[in-house]
Amino acid sequence: MRLLLFDIDGTLLLSGGAGSRALARAFLEVCGIEGAMEGVSCAGMTDPLIVETVFTRRAPHLLGDPGVEARVIEAYLAVMAEELAASPGFRLMPHVRPCLEALSVRPDVSLAVGTGNVHRGAALKLDRGGLARYFPVGGYGSDHRLRSGLLAAARLRAEAHYRRSFPPESIWVVGDTPQDVAGALDAGFVPVGVGAHAWDAASLRDAGARHVLDDLSGLCALLD
Numbered sequence: 294m295r296l297l298l299f300d301i302d303g304t305l306l307l308s309g310g311a312g313s314r315a316l317a318r319a320f321l322e323v324c325g326i327e328g329a330m331e332g333v334s335c336a337g338m339t340d341p342l343i344v345e346t347v348f349t350r351r352a353p354h355l356l357g358d359p360g361v362e363a364r365v366i367e368a369y370l371a372v373m374a375e376e377l378a379a380s381p382g383f384r385l386m387p388h389v390r391p392c393l394e395a396l397s398v399r400p401d402v403s404l405a406v407g408t409g410n411v412h413r414g415a416a417l418k419l420d421r422g423g424l425a426r427y428f429p430v431g432g433y434g435s436d437h438r439l440r441s442g443l444l445a446a447a448r449l450r451a452e453a454h455y456r457r458s459f460p461p462e463s464i465w466v467v468g469d470t471p472q473d474v475a476g477a478l479d480a481g482f483v484p485v486g487v488g489a490h491a492w493d494a495a496s497l498r499d500a501g502a503r504h505v506l507d508d509l510s511g512l513c514a515l516l517d
């Protein structure tokens with residue numbers, strides 16, 4: 294039995310900038326920071342680290358204030374559904390639905406997410422893409438600031454949900470960035486890179502991915 298932990302952004306779907314727009318609105322509303330997300334790359338980042346990055350650049354006096362970070366995240370979540378619904382660039386990555394459909398009926402595979410999104414943000418994105426039913430549990434940016442930590446949280450939740458243990462070697466972390474690969478290695482899990490978005494397969498292999506795919510069409514074959 295393998296546990297597959299899927300990253301969301303750039304692996305399962307692209308929000309078309311909805312996440313960045315929602316965060317920019319939140320920083321403006323809560324902290325009065327204009328254009329907070331300009332020049333900030335969210336790829337591979339957890340939501341708490343994105344907030345920390347913006348504070349470091351634009352409002353260092355707010356660093357280390359958990360209250361203001363929580364208010365930014367709350368404000369972000371309050372507008373996220375609206376931004377997702379209005380995002381013309383929202384789309385699923387290639388082959389996502391047939392891949393998940395095939396995986397979901399395999400007796401040798403369990404599914405969960407391992408994403409830097411906070412839990413409610415992840416749920417909104419998966420709902421928008423019609424993918425929520427494949428992922429009963431996960432680890433999230435609201436569990437830990439670091440990917441290795443949220444992946445460990447995903448494992449614990451999956452073990453409770455599926456009522457079995459998943460040894461580290463049985464856990465595949467499917468993601469599109471070198472940060473996904475590094476997080477998997479730090480957690481002791483198996484990194485599987487999908488080079489369909491910002492990074493290509495060669496970059497993900499260089500980062501240490503055990504397996505690399507050009508898109509999700511080859512994932513089932515890799516499991517056989």
Ligand SMILES: [Mg+2]
Binds near residue numbers: 302304
């Ligand atoms: Mg990603």
